[in-house]
Structure formats: C-alpha cells, structure tokens
Amino acid sequence: MTTVRITARPRGPLVVELGDAAVELVGPDGQPREPPPGKRLLLCRCGASKSKPLCDGSHNRIGFEAPPPEPDDGDAG
Numbered sequence: 570m571t572t573v574r575i576t577a578r579p580r581g582p583l584v585v586e587l588g589d590a591a592v593e594l595v596g597p598d599g600q601p602r603e604p605p606p607g608k609r610l611l612l613c614r615c616g617a618s619k620s621k622p623l624c625d626g627s628h629n630r631i632g633f634e635a636p637p638p639e640p641d642d643g644d645a646g
C-alpha cells in the first residue's frame with residue numbers, strides 16, 4: 570500500500586507527496602487535467618490560483634495566510 574502524505578503550508582498550498590501512487594486530476598470544469606510530472610502535487614487552498622486545483626504561486630501575490638487550526642481540527646468524528 571502506498572501512503573500519500575499531505576502537508577498544509579501555513580502561507581501556501583497543500584503539498585501532496587504521491588510516492589508511487591497514481592493520481593487523477595480533475596479541473597473545476599469537471600474535465601480531467603494532465604498532472605504535472607513528478608511525485609509531488611501542490612494544491613491551491615487560497616482560492617486565487619488560475620490553474621486550479623493546482624497552485625500557481627498566486628498565494629504569494631495575495632498574501633495568503635491560513636487561519637490557525639481549531640482545537641478539534643483533525644477529528645473526523
């Protein structure tokens with residue numbers, strides 16, 4: 570089993586470390602998109618990317634900063 574690691578950068582995207590996992594990327598229009606080469610994806614979470622769902626660096630331009638986590642973040646129940 571491949572473990573995919575996802576890390577939220579405080580002022581930027583979600584970093585998805587794919588390892589050997591396959592990925593299907595779908596754009597906001599519902600159409601499949603070619604994932605970038607490599608074993609890592611950067612997913613936009615600021616909402617400003619023009620290449621959603623991928624990060625295009627726009628978080629720097631808008632000064633994105635994620636709110637601090639809630640005390641119960643990570644609790645699925």
Ligand code: FES
Pocket residue numbers: 581582583612613614615616617618623624625626627628629
């Ligand atoms: S997180 Fe980078 S463009 Fe949105």
